[in-house]
Amino acid sequence: MLVDGVAHRTIWLAPDGWSVEIIDQTRLPHGFVTLRLETVAQAAHAIASMQVRGAPLIGATAGYGMALAMREDSTDSGLRSAYERLMATRPTAVNLRWALDDMKSRLSPLSPGDRAAAAYARATQICDEDVAINRGIGGYGLGLIQAAQQRKGGETVNILTHCNAGWLATVDWGTATAPIYMAHDAGIPVHVWVDETRPRNQGASLTAWELGHHGVPHTVIADNVGGHLMQHGMVDLCITGTDRTTATGDVCNKIGTYLKALAAHDNGVPFYVGLPSPTIDWTLQDGVAQIPIEQRDGAEVSQMTGRTADGRIETVTITPDGSPVANYAFDVTPARLVSGLITERGIASASHDGLKALFPEQE
Numbered sequence: 393m394l395v396d397g398v399a400h401r402t403i404w405l406a407p408d409g410w411s412v413e414i415i416d417q418t419r420l421p422h423g424f425v426t427l428r429l430e431t432v433a434q435a436a437h438a439i440a441s442m443q444v445r446g447a448p449l450i451g452a453t454a455g456y457g458m459a460l461a462m463r464e465d466s467t468d469s470g471l472r473s474a475y476e477r478l479m480a481t482r483p484t485a486v487n488l489r490w491a492l493d494d495m496k497s498r499l500s501p502l503s504p505g506d507r508a509a510a511a512y513a514r515a516t517q518i519c520d521e522d523v524a525i526n527r528g529i530g531g532y533g534l535g536l537i538q539a540a541q542q543r544k545g546g547e548t549v550n551i552l553t554h555c556n557a558g559w560l561a562t563v564d565w566g567t568a569t570a571p572i573y574m575a576h577d578a579g580i581p582v583h584v585w586v587d588e589t590r591p592r593n594q595g596a597s598l599t600a601w602e603l604g605h606h607g608v609p610h611t612v613i614a615d616n617v618g619g620h621l622m623q624h625g626m627v628d629l630c631i632t633g634t635d636r637t638t639a640t641g642d643v644c645n646k647i648g649t650y651l652k653a654l655a656a657h658d659n660g661v662p663f664y665v666g667l668p669s670p671t672i673d674w675t676l677q678d679g680v681a682q683i684p685i686e687q688r689d690g691a692e693v694s695q696m697t698g699r700t701a702d703g704r705i706e707t708v709t710i711t712p713d714g715s716p717v718a719n720y721a722f723d724v725t726p727a728r729l730v731s732g733l734i735t736e737r738g739i740a741s742a743s744h745d746g747l748k749a750l751f752p753e754q755e
């Protein structure tokens with residue numbers, strides 16, 4: 393998507409043909425800075441520190457991380473240790489496991505001398521596949537926005553989203569945002585309510601930034617505002633992303649998503665989820681009981697970082713000294729609260745039958 397009018401992806405091979413470039417998302421929205429990854433250690437650090445984040449981009453970075461690792465040590469033990477190192481970075485987004493399992497199963501049978509080239513080829517393919525998947529999600533989600541516009545007699549469609557499930561969370565297009573970008577590009581009037589998304593502020597810092605660069609009208613709101621807006625008919629549709637969706641349609645996403653789904657349910661507002669197929673965990677049946685929820689450093693809750701009036705980036709503490717903090721990074725929205733899962737193959741009901749109808753090859 394566009395940054396200052398120039399098309400970008402979030403991850404790409406550098407001109408040297410082997411190192412990997414990323415947008416450092418910890419610097420947004422106040423600085424657009426790219427970084428070069430040259431080692432698997434740097435790829436692992438980029439994921440763990442959230443220089444890259446969002447389930448699909450975590451998977452893509454892990455793919456390239458394996459490629460960088462194969463340059464360093466392509467023996468069986470090198471393959472194993474790269475897999476384990478990358479797998480340990482973040483626990484919730486299943487795209488990480490999906491990408492690493494995919495890479496390992498393709499690289500293991502090869503001789504060590506062939507592994508690096510094969511790893512680069514597959515990592516690049518994973519990125520291209522992600523873009524195609526998101527385009528597919530965009531096309532199906534666009535139909536929902538068109539229908540909402542018709543229901544409203546052509547008026548602006550107000551969409552609420554949580555966290556950043558935009559192009560910054562993927563390789564391009566985003567999942568929740570792909571339908572929005574397509575609607576905007578097609579001339580459908582859309583306006584996005586952007587949940588701030590404490591504690592890391594992915595909404596305020598990232599979603600607002602990318603929507604702004606693409607010219608999509610939006611308003612940043614504090615996390616607790618959505619219910620009020622829904623009670624007053626100011627939200628036509630919620631669309632969020634997901635880090636892991638069970639085979640039964642339970643949706644794990646950024647902390648606070650569940651509360652938005654409850655408010656949407658109570659107010660009859662449709663609640664949709666952009667779901668790329670690599671984010672489906674076909675091994676799980678019960679999201680609340682089975683999905684591992686990442687707990688991150690409490691400093692993300694007790695501190696906030698921002699730009700001062702004179703342009704300096706500063707971090708301040710907002711809690712009393714000594715107050716304990718807890719930082720649960722994700723929650724699970726039960727399938728019963730989800731109106732539909734927008735996949736690259738169509739919109740599924742949030743249920744085992746719904747997902748199986750679109751992905752019959754998964755048994």
Ligand code: MRU
Pocket residue numbers: 445446447448485554555556557558561562566567568594632633634635645646721
């Ligand atoms: O902690 P993050 O920023 O990696 O969390 C990201 C989300 O929760 C996104 O909504 C999710 O990964 C879907 S991205 C298309």
